[in-house]
Amino acid sequence: MPQYRTFTAQDAVEYAKQFGGLDNPSSLVEAQEIGDGNLNLVFKIFDAQGASRIIVKQALPYVRCVGESWPLTLDRARLEAQTLVEHYQHSPQHTVKIHHYDPELAVMVMEDLSSHKIWRGELISGVYYPQASRQLGEYLAHTLFHTSDFYLHPHAKKAQVAKYINPEMCEITEDLFFNDPYQIHERNNYPAELEADVAALRSDDQLKIAVASLKHRFFSQAEALLHGDIHSGSIFVAEDSLKAIDAEFGYYGPIGFDIGTAIGNLLLNFCGLPGHLGIRDAAAAREQRLTDIQELWNTFSERFQALATGKTRDAALSVPGYASQFLKKVWTDAIGFCGTELIRRSVGLSHVVDIDTIKDDAMRHECLRHAITLGKALIVIADRIDSAEALVARVRQYS
Numbered sequence: 001m002p003q004y005r006t007f008t009a010q011d012a013v014e015y016a017k018q019f020g021g022l023d024n025p026s027s028l029v030e031a032q033e034i035g036d037g038n039l040n041l042v043f044k045i046f047d048a049q050g051a052s053r054i055i056v057k058q059a060l061p062y063v064r065c066v067g068e069s070w071p072l073t074l075d076r077a078r079l080e081a082q083t084l085v086e087h088y089q090h091s092p093q094h095t096v097k098i099h100h101y102d103p104e105l106a107v108m109v110m111e112d113l114s115s116h117k118i119w120r121g122e123l124i125s126g127v128y129y130p131q132a133s134r135q136l137g138e139y140l141a142h143t144l145f146h147t148s149d150f151y152l153h154p155h156a157k158k159a160q161v162a163k164y165i166n167p168e169m170c171e172i173t174e175d176l177f178f179n180d181p182y183q184i185h186e187r188n189n190y191p192a193e194l195e196a197d198v199a200a201l202r203s204d205d206q207l208k209i210a211v212a213s214l215k216h217r218f219f220s221q222a223e224a225l226l227h228g229d230i231h232s233g234s235i236f237v238a239e240d241s242l243k244a245i246d247a248e249f250g251y252y253g254p255i256g257f258d259i260g261t262a263i264g265n266l267l268l269n270f271c272g273l274p275g276h277l278g279i280r281d282a283a284a285a286r287e288q289r290l291t292d293i294q295e296l297w298n299t300f301s302e303r304f305q306a307l308a309t310g311k312t313r314d315a316a317l318s319v320p321g322y323a324s325q326f327l328k329k330v331w332t333d334a335i336g337f338c339g340t341e342l343i344r345r346s347v348g349l350s351h352v353v354d355i356d357t358i359k360d361d362a363m364r365h366e367c368l369r370h371a372i373t374l375g376k377a378l379i380v381i382a383d384r385i386d387s388a389e390a391l392v393a394r395v396r397q398y399s
Helices: 009-019 075-090 119-125 132-146 154-163 167-178 192-202 205-220 255-277 279-311 322-347 361-380 388-397
Strands: 028-033 040-047 052-059 067-071 098-102 107-111 224-226 235-238 241-244 251-253
Touching: 009 028, 009 040, 009 052, 009 098, 009 107, 028 052, 052 075, 075 098, 075 107, 075 132, 075 167, 075 224, 119 235, 119 255, 132 224, 132 235, 132 241, 132 255, 132 279, 167 205, 167 251, 167 322, 192 322, 192 361, 205 322, 205 361, 224 255, 255 279, 255 322, 255 361, 255 388, 279 322, 279 388, 322 361, 361 388
Parallel strands: none
Antiparallel strands: 028 040, 040 052, 052 107, 098 107, 224 251, 235 241
8 A cells, every 4th residue: 555645746747647537648747736725635637739638636734734743534535436426326427536545645547627717716707607506406406316215225225325434524513613702712714803793692581592403403413425515616607517626524414404405605796796896887787696596495305205205215214295394404504504604604714705805895704794694694594584585585684
């Protein structure tokens, strides 16, 4: 077994030659490190003509954005690769393809997506992909249904839950989503001008009880194999294509968490658009985000319902009406988790460029306040929002 070492660009080239599955591996000549995330090294591997052909990704033994003072398990590379491989089986058109992974080196080799662009950047730039929200709904429906109790035999499901135990990465989520923003913590990161808004979160007992309930669900409800961090920065889009990447937070958890995280990031873009386009010019783009949210949920719920009707293997879960009832619970969970995503991206360690790149300080602060206010409301009144249309109405109410 190879011993772990941190890859150089040349290491990445040699590894891609060996495991990239290309017909002409000798054509690969150089690598460019492109990782701008919090956790990993990511290399694009180029051929002699300058075309990017393959991606090599290596997990680092610490949180990259913090440094070696925050150590992190290398096993997350195995979990990420296995999650993406599993999701690819059920939604190959919407999941990045993994060609090879090595748990000892914490390295995976995956398909190059240079023909695609990161969805978050496109949303900020105002480039519209009319199919993206529906394709994301399809991806979530297929991956979450086929890894759930509706489809898997109970023995297989329990074995899967054990296989995808991911305690260290889950602890990061548990802290950043459900703990840090509601207490004084050194990882929190927000402008001093928002201190009163953040202090109000810490003193709101009703809010903190609702967050505790969401955290308990995240702890205890192993409903399906989640992506675990499905946001617009972990999605690549092209004219008629969408691909999910970056699943190192994959584990068995509540289905509503993936749905809520995805919706939350569309709402973060909604909150930030006036800072990029101006209030008047942002109006049409904001309406499009609300349409995107409705299309995402409606596609997910309709496809999940159809899969449940045709493919549920458990006798009790196949009773007519049960899948529909279950989806109501998923929706309520999703609204709450969406609210925690809005707050943690505004107050906590990891922000989004949808808001952080707004140049005018006063406008950026106002967009952050909007996200906090909206997130707080969604957490507290999640059980009173019974449809995507009702969510849109609430968003307009708090805008």
